Amino acid sequence: MIAKILLVCVFVGLAAAQGVLNENLRWRVNGARRMAYSFDPSYPQQARQTVLRGIARWNQVLGDCLPLEPRRAGDRDYVNVINGAGCFSMVGKVGGAQSLSLSVNGCVYQGTVIHEFLHAAGLIHTQKRPDRDNYITMHWENIVESWKSQFTKESNRNIGKYSDYDIYSIMHYSYRHPSWSINNRPGFTPKMPNVDLRRIGTGSDFTQSDVNAIRKMYKCPARKFRPIVNKNKKNGRNGDRAAKPISCSNV
Numbered sequence: 001m002i003a004k005i006l007l008v009c010v011f012v013g014l015a016a017a018q019g020v021l022n023e024n025l026r027w028r029v030n031g032a033r034r035m036a037y038s039f040d041p042s043y044p045q046q047a048r049q050t051v052l053r054g055i056a057r058w059n060q061v062l063g064d065c066l067p068l069e070p071r072r073a074g075d076r077d078y079v080n081v082i083n084g085a086g087c088f089s090m091v092g093k094v095g096g097a098q099s100l101s102l103s104v105n106g107c108v109y110q111g112t113v114i115h116e117f118l119h120a121a122g123l124i125h126t127q128k129r130p131d132r133d134n135y136i137t138m139h140w141e142n143i144v145e146s147w148k149s150q151f152t153k154e155s156n157r158n159i160g161k162y163s164d165y166d167i168y169s170i171m172h173y174s175y176r177h178p179s180w181s182i183n184n185r186p187g188f189t190p191k192m193p194n195v196d197l198r199r200i201g202t203g204s205d206f207t208q209s210d211v212n213a214i215r216k217m218y219k220c221p222a223r224k225f226r227p228i229v230n231k232n233k234k235n236g237r238n239g240d241r242a243a244k245p246i247s248c249s250n251v
Ligand SMILES: [Zn+2]
Pocket: 007, 008, 009, 115, 119, 125, 247, 248
């Protein structure tokens, strides 16, 4: 079950705090502000439909700013969706083909699709922001040694602040996770009051701050977006225990 809910994210280049400062890591395809994607030919058809629904949600929210479009002939830089070992993405545009893994074993969910493409667009995990100590208290003693790097702060030399700290961001880790919590104890606790712990890292949709970050990073006009309100509690975002905790490892 651990593998089922494990998201794995790989960082390369200058992974910036919240979002990459290095303009070269931002997407421009043949001069246009867009991200091109393709599916690996072996990517299963059924999973493809779910990924495409996640991409459709992306374009509903960010289509006017940084659309996700199928790779066209001549597109040199593109994200290639693969059925790899876990869920992972590079942070930002690397150049050429870059793999984004959405394993059929646990990664084919709208929230995971959005999360990984946000990495590809240039966002890092929220709890690695240089300013995170203002918002969460770390409990290093509760974190498995090999996972501690996922909680180290990034330098603000590489990292830009593109939106306020959002504990419910789709880029935030859950407060505990079977793969990295020692005895299921929390890796951090929020400093702000009235936080619903179950909502942290379990979202299936953007938050306003996620949208703000991409819009600011890519110099698009700010826009309020309408979150998906799902009244079916089984699939809803708020406090949804069935949602998949977000926890990516650097492997
Ligand atoms: Zn991640």
